[in-house]
Amino acid sequence: MDPEPVIRFDNVGMRYGRGPEILRDLSFDLPRGSFQFLTGPSGAGKTSLLRLIYLAAKPSRGLISYFGRDAATLPRNELPDLRRRVGVVFQEFRLLGHMNVFDNVALPLRVAGRKRADYAEDVAELLTWVGLGDKMNALPATLSGGEQQRVAIARAVVGQPEVLIADEPTGNVDPEMGMRLLRLFAELNKLGTTIIIATHDLQLVRMLDAPVMTLSNGHLHIRPPRSERLRMQEAAEAEAEADRIAAAPAAAAPRSSVDPQASDDDTDPGQSDD
Amino acid sequence: MDPEPVIRFDNVGMRYGRGPEILRDLSFDLPRGSFQFLTGPSGAGKTSLLRLIYLAAKPSRGLISYFGRDAATLPRNELPDLRRRVGVVFQEFRLLGHMNVFDNVALPLRVAGRKRADYAEDVAELLTWVGLGDKMNALPATLSGGEQQRVAIARAVVGQPEVLIADEPTGNVDPEMGMRLLRLFAELNKLGTTIIIATHDLQLVRMLDAPVMTLSNGHLHIRPPRSERLRMQEAAEAEAEADRIAAAPAAAAPRSSVDPQASDDDTDPGQSDD
């Protein structure tokens, strides 16, 4: 792994107020340029975990570091710069009702001080890509649910952020558009953006060969991408084969149908998805 | 079909303001006690169609009748009574932020003048059924997206309405919970509720043997349930067989892979889903 991950969680726990711990002992890295899915049943804490990542909530214990820096000791005035390097698609969109689609999407660029002449065409192109080329002047209230979701996605990716955090970004669009959006994320990832997508859509998860983080009962379980699992399985089989050859006659090693554990924590494996 | 459908659309068209017609020439019946899905790409007009059905928008032309009465000439003071016979799950939930989960769900019962002692246990039981038994005192703002969605569903079904209109009711929950909710709807349907569910989730659609209404380019295409299609297909085959036997030698009738048209309008068939 990269010596300096974009985000590192170290024994992080989180609770709301005096409630129970929603997240417990999370320890993981998001390596630079990586792509991962985050799944788990409704209410498992996916949004809460993402909120920790985009610094909208503070952990109740543990250490989160961001580009190698401890988030807890980050001075307030460095926050804006950091936020500009992160794009977020919120589960509930959070568009600004008084701005049209174009201005909503252009917002991060304006805040970053870019000139309209510079970005106007890029924004238009991006909106066309997500199928909203003819809705640039519409206000969010006049958009369908899926259209609003696509505006939220466009706003998150328009600045080509270093990290993209998307919470259920395809919950309101049809499967075809979902694939299209996933392609957009993949494209962005190829250009170097670290991506984490929380989703319930297993169809989507199966589309990409990416690691899947699964939350359940507050614990995180990370399943490596299929390719890696295959490689590991082959390695295990090869080893078993070698063992068998070396020490025959012995019981054949049973084929592991359990996911190899990539993280070193001892969480329960959560639900299996296929 | 039932002589008096719960809802009848007759050549209905709809536009927002001066915009283009979102819905064109819709003519269909929702028979009493029926169950149907409504699909179509994002922005096709599903929500708009449902808004017409639950009387939150007026058609720009055509006739909508409700329990056999013309909606356009419905006097204002009969509206509340009608609304109480309809439960709606909104795409964006529309929970009341100052009320806890229990009170949000109990709202339709209170508005209908029922006493708390009468319904408290039913509400608690329903909330338990949707997995929110331990969140009855929580405020909506402290719920996850999926939890909010389930509250919205519980609120819509708690009064056992005669018609249930659900807009993307499983967009924010995991597949397992989605199935559970679908079971809830099916149960309700068995008890006599007419149900229409707008969804992008084809997995869900495949679960039930129900007709699927598909919107695309403003037109509606209705595909009968699988059982009926099979029956029709068999009938067609039997007829073809009979024809073949009667008038051999002739070209074998090609097996129709196109869905038989249940509606009599000439819309394009939209995307096929399997």
Next chain:
Amino acid sequence: MTTRIRGRAMTNPIPKPPSGGNGRLLPPDAGRDRPLFVVAAILVFLACIAGLGARGAWLQAQRWTTDLETSLTIQVRPAEGRDAEADADRAAALTRAMPGVEQATSRGRDHALALLTPWLGEGNLPDDLPLPLLVDVRTRSGVTIDTAALQAQLDAEGMAARIDDHGRWANAVRRAAGTAQALGLGLLALLAGAAAAVIAFAARASLAARLDVIDALHLCGAEDRFIAGLFQRRFFMLGLKAGVAGAVFAGLVSLLVSLGDAPADMAFFLPQWASDPFEFVLLACAPVLAGLTAAISARLAVASDLRGRW
């Protein structure tokens, strides 16, 4: 419906429903409405102060004109061969006999001299200067004395007496009093109007933040009357409470002002605590009016919103 689902497989036991009464249909007024509350309270306070001030001005002006209208002066001029003091006493006696007269006092020469001193300097006047003597008459208020008859009586007695009903001042004082009263009422109207406008606008603004509640209730099948009634009650209570706060504060301030001793003439526009029922009526009405203003504007706003819905 759930009762019929009950038979189905259900793993978890059903927790008890939350106890306690129904949650409020409207959000509690805690945070959001505090601005409206403060604004309304301030304006009710100002309106009450204006009302009490106007009352003070009114009373003072009333007092002036009453003073003027209930007092007469009879000048008894010394005449050759007559005892002026005796004439003055006689004039007083005659006047007292008139209907409507409460009091008539004959003033001696010393009184007349004292009046002149500021103008002539002390010890400047010869002792034998024939000074006119004065009789102060106080009549019952609301009664007009028949001055012509009195004059005739005095003339018949052979006195050189002249009745002065202060007509010379009356017009000026009456005009001044009228202006003061108009001014007080104008100020009151201005502030009461401002209070009403502000409360109405604030109620509307406060309502705009609650359209979601109207929406939810409407779609659940609540009747328009029911929804409007909810908001109306809420805003009435809010206006009432704010009004009480403002009125109580105004009462305290006016009490303080009355306790402190401002020079009587100038206390004129100060809120006065005359401790008569008027104060209580004013201070009691203000909150009710504030409540009604808030309630009515809320009701109108809700009604117009609802009419726009179907």
Next chain:
Amino acid sequence: MTTRIRGRAMTNPIPKPPSGGNGRLLPPDAGRDRPLFVVAAILVFLACIAGLGARGAWLQAQRWTTDLETSLTIQVRPAEGRDAEADADRAAALTRAMPGVEQATSRGRDHALALLTPWLGEGNLPDDLPLPLLVDVRTRSGVTIDTAALQAQLDAEGMAARIDDHGRWANAVRRAAGTAQALGLGLLALLAGAAAAVIAFAARASLAARLDVIDALHLCGAEDRFIAGLFQRRFFMLGLKAGVAGAVFAGLVSLLVSLGDAPADMAFFLPQWASDPFEFVLLACAPVLAGLTAAISARLAVASDLRGRW
């Protein structure tokens, strides 16, 4: 990043981005802020009226005390074997020679008689009554006349003259004027304070409906200063505009009142249009103060909201 996607299959042509300037970062103030605007305008109007009224009271009170302080009266008593009229003229001449005296007019016997008429009745006084004659003296304001020296001079001339500096009235008038001024200032402070409080609260309420904008900007990486600045500017302009509306209206009203002829004495607490720079300064400052109040309370509210976020 989109430039690099451009190579990919894209079926539809890219439409032109909307022309025109950037959309506003804050919602336009059209509907939502109208209540704040109206409330602020009404209160600025009231505060301006109070300010002009206080100014009127102040000026009037000033005038009284100035009148009092810049006038003296010399009483020249008739003495055996002296010509009183000549004495009075001489006293006037002597007084005119004093430093700080602007004018000294000797009044004749007729004047003295006229003063007494109301008290004594006409034609009551013998023609040879030895009346004291008066000399009206008007001094330059701010200068104190050395009355002792003047008295000495008059005594040296052998006249029976007495200088009256109106000390007898001075205290009462000064107290009355002071009360009037305090009252005016108090009213002004009350209304200005109420205006500020109302504007601050209304700005806060108006802001509460916009937390989503703060949220979005904050999460997009906007600096706190930038966000606070946006709101501050917006609310400053809003307060300023409302203030201008209120002040202009107050100016018009006071002009109208000044044109109508209220009795001079009672015009006292009416807003006065003395057409001196003060009115303009007051009416110009009020909107600025309203704007600043709104801006500062908005800034504080935004800052406290932002501090609560990370």
